[in-house]
Amino acid sequence: MQSLVYDLPMSRRTALHGPRCPITFALDIFGDKWSLIILRDMVFKGKRHYREFLASAEKISTNILASRLKRLEAEGLISKARDTKNQSKFVYSLTGKGEALLPVMLELIRWSAKYDPQTGISDNIVNGAPAQLLERLDEDRDALIEEILRG
Amino acid sequence: MQSLVYDLPMSRRTALHGPRCPITFALDIFGDKWSLIILRDMVFKGKRHYREFLASAEKISTNILASRLKRLEAEGLISKARDTKNQSKFVYSLTGKGEALLPVMLELIRWSAKYDPQTGISDNIVNGAPAQLLERLDEDRDALIEEILRG
DNA sequence: CCGGATCCGTTTCGATACTG
DNA sequence: CAGTATCGAAACGGATCCGG
Numbered sequence: 001m002q003s004l005v006y007d008l009p010m011s012r013r014t015a016l017h018g019p020r021c022p023i024t025f026a027l028d029i030f031g032d033k034w035s036l037i038i039l040r041d042m043v044f045k046g047k048r049h050y051r052e053f054l055a056s057a058e059k060i061s062t063n064i065l066a067s068r069l070k071r072l073e074a075e076g077l078i079s080k081a082r083d084t085k086n087q088s089k090f091v092y093s094l095t096g097k098g099e100a101l102l103p104v105m106l107e108l109i110r111w112s113a114k115y116d117p118q119t120g121i122s123d124n125i126v127n128g129a130p131a132q133l134l135e136r137l138d139e140d141r142d143a144l145i146e147e148i149l150r151g
Numbered sequence: 152m153q154s155l156v157y158d159l160p161m162s163r164r165t166a167l168h169g170p171r172c173p174i175t176f177a178l179d180i181f182g183d184k185w186s187l188i189i190l191r192d193m194v195f196k197g198k199r200h201y202r203e204f205l206a207s208a209e210k211i212s213t214n215i216l217a218s219r220l221k222r223l224e225a226e227g228l229i230s231k232a233r234d235t236k237n238q239s240k241f242v243y244s245l246t247g248k249g250e251a252l253l254p255v256m257l258e259l260i261r262w263s264a265k266y267d268p269q270t271g272i273s274d275n276i277v278n279g280a281p282a283q284l285l286e287r288l289d290e291d292r293d294a295l296i297e298e299i300l301r302g
Numbered sequence: 303c304c305g306g307a308t309c310c311g312t313t314t315c316g317a318t319a320c321t322g
Numbered sequence: 323c324a325g326t327a328t329c330g331a332a333a334c335g336g337a338t339c340c341g342g
Contacts, residue, residue, distance in 0.1 A: 025161070025269065027187060030182075031184035036181060044174070104260070107258050111254070113173070
């Protein structure tokens with residue numbers, strides 16, 4: 001049985017009412033594998049539709065996907081709208097708050113590139129190889145961010 | 152019954168053997184609430200002992216803490232040693248790989264500061280208020296990182 | 303005391319089937 | 323197409339026990 005707060009995670013239900021340590025706020029997102037995967041797919045793979053999220057290599061199941069989309073929307077990180085091209089589809093897109101997570105993800109990529117031998121030299125990310133992306137991250141970070149978000 | 156791979160997370164057990172999308176590598180850490188809490192406490196609260204981790208506001212339980220410490224050690228993010236002051240205690244500390252996550256966390260803090268009204272203006276983090284920390288993050292980031300890790 | 307391991311009731315997840 | 327419903331499996335949380 002889904003409760004009134006349906007799928008709101010524990011850290012929100014028991015939220016303290018005072019200032020709290022940094023990072024804590026982000027635990028609901030960066031502390032949940034599936035939320036991260038969805039955000040990754042939106043940012044780096046340009047996914048916008050339910051079907052596309054289902055197709056990730058990590059094989060998210062339909063109920064979990066639905067719950068996370070709902071949660072991300074409730075958190076104000078994504079928004080949902082009908083597809084103007086196809087009235088029977090929905091389009092999910094990042095809000096400003098969601099887009100603002102890109103710098104975090106880029107630092108995560110920098111870290112992965114350094115310590116994960118499998119994070120792919122041959123795996124294209126945006127419009128170039130990760131190696132290029134990392135160079136640009138050092139040199140013109142703001143332009144890179146703009147480019148990833150706007151295409 | 153703990154298996155041979157004790158608590159190795161799913162994303163590792165089913166790891167693909169080829170280049171993969173960025174972020175994916177980090178899912179075992181950034182994708183697990185408890186691992187993140189432990190890292191947060193080590194970096195921003197200077198915790199080093201089992202007892203200290205247990206005392207977090209999130210109330211991690213002993214079995215979960217033990218499993219995550221083991222996992223973080225297996226991932227090479229932390230190391231474990233006997234406390235020279237007290238032979239019956241252990242000291243956990245960040246490895247280089249673990250310390251290298253600090254830039255990610257700092258971006259997370261920047262994000263939280265912008266969108267979470269509760270991330271505390273009055274909550275001291277290192278040796279000053281978050282407001283100061285954010286200023287320094289813009290101005291002399293590298294020195295700030297050094298100070299957090301060594302200071 | 304310290305750092306867990308073990309047991310066990312409860313919660314959450316995940317795969318599949320099904321529906322508006 | 324975009325989700326619910328269901329139900330077994332896994333993870334969690336709390337209490338307790340145990341070797342050093």
